[in-house]
Amino acid sequence: MLVALLVANDDYWAGRPYVDQIVIRAFPDEAAILAALEAGEIDMTLYAPFTSVPRLQSSENIRVEVGAPLVDLFIGANVAKEPFDNLLLRQAVNYALDRETLIEAGLNGFAEMPASLLGPLDLGFDESGREVSVYDPERAKALLADSGVDLPLAIEVAYENNRFWPQLAELVAADLEAVGFDVTLDRLDAGSFWGKVGDGATQLSLNQRSTFVPDPHDKAILMARAGAEGSQTQHQALDAVDEIDTLVTAGISTVDPMEREAIYQEFQALMLEHLPYIYIGYLTPPIFVNARVQNVETFGTAGGRINLREIWLSE
Amino acid sequence: MQGLIPTSARIRAFWRRYDIAVVGSVAFAFILLITIFASLVSPYDPMARNIKNRFAPPSSENAFGTDQLGRDIFSRVVHGGRPILSASFSAVLFSLAAGMTIGVAGGYLGGPLDSALMRLMDVMLSFPSILLAILIVATLGVGLLNVTIAIGFAMVPVFARLARSIVITLAYEEYVAAARSLGASDIHIIWNHILPNMLPPIIVQASAMLAVAIGAASALNFIGLGVEPGTPDWGMMVADGQRLIFDAPHVPLFPGLVITITVLSVNYMGDGLRDHLDPKLRRQGT
Structure with missing residues (x-):
């Protein structure tokens, strides 16, 4: 056509x-x-x-x-509603993911291991984030136990019914079920998926964000600023939303590259601390x-x- | 006279007359048995992944090869009939019960009730059945139960129309008039005189609709309206393997082949039933 x-x-x-x-x-x-x-x-x-x-x-x-690795693949956790308003559960999801297998089997190897919201080509990219985006199922189980929820915890994972998403979703579901979640997969056409994400009606969504240019502001403004159009996690509900907004504004208002680098490193650390996004990989x-x-x-x-x-x- | 014909000659005559139907029935019985005893037949857990062994071609270890997540396709095909066949049988039973009730009520009682029911059936028939099923699932929500309801609902008019046409004919038979003149109630007449005589064509129709239901359930699962992703299911497996058709054709091929064989065997079985139950065809064959 x-x-x-x-x-x-x-x-x-x-x-x-x-x-x-x-x-x-x-x-x-x-x-x-x-x-x-x-x-x-x-x-x-x-x-x-x-x-x-x-x-x-x-x-x-x-x-x-x-x-080039310009596209972030991640799980967007809806932080505005239960159960993923609970940071411990978001951390449990993070440590439950076997990213090497997700990249090998779900993406046929066409991705790099993730660190944070910013990619390796972005100014201020902080590689130390890779220490957070690691596979540690025992830690995931411990976090789930600490969260005090009844196990297995029934959750829903939404994703688009195209490209590599269905395969990735099955692998993500298996990882999450292995640590104590009871996953229902919600396979949607692209229009329904984005409608549901935009309406804040998802719990977890398999998601992506690419940039026009490798400047960190491109991702930061869309994925972290409170009330930004295209919010994928309802991040305005985060405790640190004002702090994040201040950093996003400072990042775009500053000219000096060194200063910007420091701002965006602080920004990444904050996003990893609160984990509204749980990173799967940088798609290549x-x-x-x-x-x-x-x-x-x-x-x-x-x-x-x-x-x-x-x-x-x-x- | 029949006692004078040797058994072997009778078997040969039966085979000549019902060869395709026998093949269809045996094939369908085999598929049903495999599906029922899937846990005993399948060599592997249909959900067990072996990422290192993805896209393995058919071999002695994996008869149908492995899929995109390294799962054994044979084990998944063996388990994959359960959702489709259970949904199809249930849908046919539902539509049979509902359609016969509507058809018998309309045909026997006649009048405004008959007109109202048949206009309703006309409206339902005016939608392509698969489109109607999609519409129903979209309204009720995704899931195998809703797929079953949708397929069953979409097939109700077929049985209602058929039942009504048979009842209208039977209601004027002499034995019905005799029963009525002896004071038999409507329920008695329907239950003892009409229903037994309308069964042969209804059974033939049910077998034909079973093939339609299997196709429809496969299609609805193919487009993701039925079972949950990852569940072994023929339609879902074809959908997942569709994009691999050029690179790992065995992934969609085997579940697709099984759907085809199942539908074909049910159709052949239905043809045999029709030949056997239709007095005119039976006379021609003997």
């Missing part, structure tokens, strides 16, 4: 694009995207199944490039390109922002 037709602007201030037009097409599922890619009907996609990469890497007609998505397409800039493409102006075809 044709979604959009982009035509080259001859008068563009930075010069005319190399290609005359670009057709944006929609497909009902990943298998259809893959079939179209292999048949040469489409030239580029981010949404073919990750499982196809080993086979496509040996293809003469298709090139697979690996994108495979970018599937027809061999004739040249000069694909993988950096922005990894975040879903493709610089089409620089692309040209070898034919």
Whole structure:
């Protein structure tokens, strides 16, 4: 299905694009995207199944490039309502996740181990956050016991019914059930999922956030400021919301990179302390390109922002 | 005369007449038995993951291979019939009971009740059944019980229409008139004279609708409206394996194949039942 037709602007201030037009097409599922890619009907996609990469890497007609870690994958905990208004439970979820398996089996290895809300390409990225995002099921069980809730604790995990999410959800559910949660998986189409998350009707949601540019403010404003549009955890309910807001404002109001770095490191520590987001990994998505397409800039493409102006075809 | 025909000749004649039906019945009985005794038949826990052994092709260790989480596909296929078959049987029983009640009441009593009931059935029939089922599940919520209700509800008009048409014919039979003239009550006539005579076509219809119900339950589970994700279920397994069709085709292939064989065997069984229970066809065959 044709979604959009982009035509080259001859008068563009930075010069005319190399290609005359670009057709944006929609497909009902990943298998259809893959079939179209292999048949040469489409030239580029981010949404073919990750499982196809080993086979496509040996293809003469298709090139697979690996994108930069611009996309955070995480579990958003709704901190405005029970049971995840309880920090101990959020910490239990954090330590229950076997991220190595999630990345290997759920994402076919296309992710890096997470540290915090900010990614490795963001200013002020604090690697020490990796000490929090670790697999420690015994600690998770102890935290659950300390929380005083009756076990197994029935919870619901919402996710989108597309791409790698269903597979990831099953693995997350298994990890959580192993420490004492009783998980119901809530598989939703994309529209219903985002509606439910936005309405604050989820308990835990498998979620993602990418950035236009690798500046920490991009994620901080959307994911941490109280009342920010696109809130995925209702974080306005956190005790530290004023403190977080102050840091977000200071981060964007400060010019000096060193000062900003310090601000965002403090910000990351605060987010890890309160854990409205429980990190799964930094996605490094495979970018599937027809061999004739040249000069694909993988950096922005990894975040879903493709610089089409620089692309040209070898034919 | 029948006693003079040797048993072997009778078996051969029966086979010639009902070969496909026998194959269908045996296949369906086999699938039912496997499903009922799934825990005894499956070599592995259908939920047990072995991440290091993902996408293993069929082998002596894993007859149907392993899936995206390293689970044994054969064990999952063996367990995967339970949700679909239990939902399908329950849906057919529900629609049979509800449809026959409506059809018999409308056909026997006639008048405004009959008109009202049949217009209601017309409205239900005007929706494609799978669309109606989706609409019902969307309203009631996701889950196998709701899938069962939805499929059963969507099939009610089929049985109601059939039951009504049979009752209208039977109600004017001489033996019904005789029973009535002897003072038999309506309930007595329906229970003792009409219901036994309407069973053969109803049974044939039920077998046909069972195949439809299996297809519908698979479809609803395929689109995620039935069982919870991760549960071994044929429809869900095909859905999960759909995107692997080019890279690990065995993942969606085996559950898909089992759905096809099950529906086909029920259809063949239904054809045989129809041949056997329809007096006209039976006469032609002998």
